[in-house]
Amino acid sequence: MKTIAVDVDDTLNDFSETLRTTTFAHSAAYNITPETFDKYVEMLRSGHDQPNDLLSTEYSYFCYKIHCECYKLATARPDAIEFMQWLRANEWRVVIVTYRDLRRSNELTRKWLHDNEIPFDYLFMTLNKLEFCKAWKIGYLVDDHLVNLVQSNEPGGPQVFYPVMSKHKTGVIYRGKGFENFNELKQWIQN
Amino acid sequence: MDSKLKLLKEFYRGLPKDRAKFETCEHGFEFLEQLLAGGAALEYGEMSFSGLIHKYKLSRVPEELVDELLISHLNYRSNLCLYFGHKSNSLFCFNLDNNHKTNNTAIIPEMELLVTLLREGLSELGCEPLIIASGRGYHLWCRLAAAVDNDSLYNLMLGSTARAMLGLHKKGYDHNKIKANFYPDPRSRDIVSLRLFGTEHIKNKVFSRVLTREGLLDEPSSWQAFEDHMLEKTIGVDTFSGAHAAIMASFLKGS
Numbered sequence: 001m002k003t004i005a006v007d008v009d010d011t012l013n014d015f016s017e018t019l020r021t022t023t024f025a026h027s028a029a030y031n032i033t034p035e036t037f038d039k040y041v042e043m044l045r046s047g048h049d050q051p052n053d054l055l056s057t058e059y060s061y062f063c064y065k066i067h068c069e070c071y072k073l074a075t076a077r078p079d080a081i082e083f084m085q086w087l088r089a090n091e092w093r094v095v096i097v098t099y100r101d102l103r104r105s106n107e108l109t110r111k112w113l114h115d116n117e118i119p120f121d122y123l124f125m126t127l128n129k130l131e132f133c134k135a136w137k138i139g140y141l142v143d144d145h146l147v148n149l150v151q152s153n154e155p156g157g158p159q160v161f162y163p164v165m166s167k168h169k170t171g172v173i174y175r176g177k178g179f180e181n182f183n184e185l186k187q188w189i190q191n
Numbered sequence: 192m193d194s195k196l197k198l199l200k201e202f203y204r205g206l207p208k209d210r211a212k213f214e215t216c217e218h219g220f221e222f223l224e225q226l227l228a229g230g231a232a233l234e235y236g237e238m239s240f241s242g243l244i245h246k247y248k249l250s251r252v253p254e255e256l257v258d259e260l261l262i263s264h265l266n267y268r269s270n271l272c273l274y275f276g277h278k279s280n281s282l283f284c285f286n287l288d289n290n291h292k293t294n295n296t297a298i299i300p301e302m303e304l305l306v307t308l309l310r311e312g313l314s315e316l317g318c319e320p321l322i323i324a325s326g327r328g329y330h331l332w333c334r335l336a337a338a339v340d341n342d343s344l345y346n347l348m349l350g351s352t353a354r355a356m357l358g359l360h361k362k363g364y365d366h367n368k369i370k371a372n373f374y375p376d377p378r379s380r381d382i383v384s385l386r387l388f389g390t391e392h393i394k395n396k397v398f399s400r401v402l403t404r405e406g407l408l409d410e411p412s413s414w415q416a417f418e419d420h421m422l423e424k425t426i427g428v429d430t431f432s433g434a435h436a437a438i439m440a441s442f443l444k445g446s
Contacts, residue, residue, distance in 0.1 A: 003220070054290050056370045093220070102235040103382050106248070122223070124236040131242040135218055 003093040004189070005124075005133055006084070007143040008100070008109065011163055012118065013074035020045060022073060024066060032058060041066070064104065071100070071108045076116040077163075083182035088119040090190075095138060096120045097129050099145075133158035140189055149174035161185050195265055195414070196258075199389055202421050205281030205338060206273040208257045210234075210250045212384045214393045215269035218245040229253045244393055248384075267391045272384035275375035279338040283374060284385055285309060285320070285331040285348055290370040295327050296395065301364045302328055305371075306402070308355035316351070316434035321420040322402040323413075326392050328369070329402060330385060334425045341375045343435050348373040350438035388417055 009015035026037040040062045050059055087094050100109060102125040113120060126132045129148055133141050134156050141148065141158040149162055150172065160176035162168065168178060179185050213226070218238070226247065227233060234248040252260075264271040275282075287309075289295040289302060306322060306329050313320050313333065320331035352373070356366045374385055386392070388399050401413040408416055426434075 050292075053292050054367060055292050055295070056290055057367070102237065102248075104379075106235050122233060122236060124238065126238040126240070128238070128240045128242060131240075132238045135238065135242045135245075136220065 001093050003138045004140040005095045005097040005138045008096060008098050010144040011142055012080040013076050015070055015074045018070045018074045030062060068105060068108060071105055071112060079182040081116055081118055083186060084118045086186055094120045096123045097132060098125055099127060100125055130157050149176035195389060196261055198418055199261060203387060207276055209252050210274050211252050212246055212248050212272040213260055213269060214246045216243060229256050231256055264390045270386050270390055270393045272386045274381050274384045277380050279340045280375050281335040281338045283333050283344040283348060286372040287328040288370045289327045290368055299368060301359060301368045305355055305359055305369055308358045312351050312354055316437055317430040318426050318434050319424050323388055324400045324402060326395060335431060336425050336427050339431055341377045344375060345373055345377050347435045347438050350442055
């Protein structure tokens, strides 16, 4: 059976755009002042990491809450939905592989996939998708993350494909293969 | 092996067994399909950055599989972690973790003091915990004679930890260096699970040793302490009610 691993955020959906453009509303549930809330929104949008050496902080909790909002609000790409349904129809084993913390977002993620009629077989979280594909002998990975595009195509690793975004147009040479539309990917992997 | 299996089942008898997290080095679709063959479902999987450890959150776990997973746990081949009941439980646990991004398996002074303060505070209330080294800190397990509603369990844990954190603060330590989680937590269901006693940590290969006032016990002594705790330190429901009332009253008085 052919197996493919597919990322969710910025691959099947428009997560970054959702994070950039959504007007998030402050509420008491965040446990911070409106001023701190606005500051944290700006930090998160600018890609700031935690400002100290601690794992669990007020800021990390804020990031988790906002990310969950984006997981719900993000829009699925129509060509991605069609591609995923094509995989199912053609008996591929489909693994959703994500950086999300599924301990807290498993239900959200499943609901979003279900609501968008995106079929899959298994859901996995890992911070090392290339190693995951190697370990599980998965031949194909679809993912937007730059690290996976730079380091891909190592022996025993998957072929990596990515939806071309503005962040990829940096002059860096990627080993992964970029596509504008999932239909292109369909052509490549069925040959 | 049989006696250890029986002991584990008896100690954790109050936790639901239809869902579990299984941590192991084993992986691959053949392995996964075998794991799920008896009817269990994979909620999600997880692979560590190194690729060495795989975790599987399972639901609809059949009884026979629980036994298999427990035996694997006792044979040091894997770790079995269980979730808590949604409404009430006959166990509750404080999970204290070193909250640093790096070098977080070190036992920092804040951790040593907090675990001591919590042990003494809970013991004064008649709820002496069984303290087990967990990797990034300690698990403090309290076993009850019968199930108690989750709100009461949570309030007792929150109140007693706040008291202990205050003690930490008074000694000039930063409480932010420790992350305290409570199980069960009525705000979340089936999100976090706890590793059971009786095996080596799948990542660092260290046995889940019991911490007494004299220090960490070796493996055989830890098993003995585990059994002794179950037989002698299981908390009666009336004792728990008294402890809960005392904690709540102290907060109403603002002390």
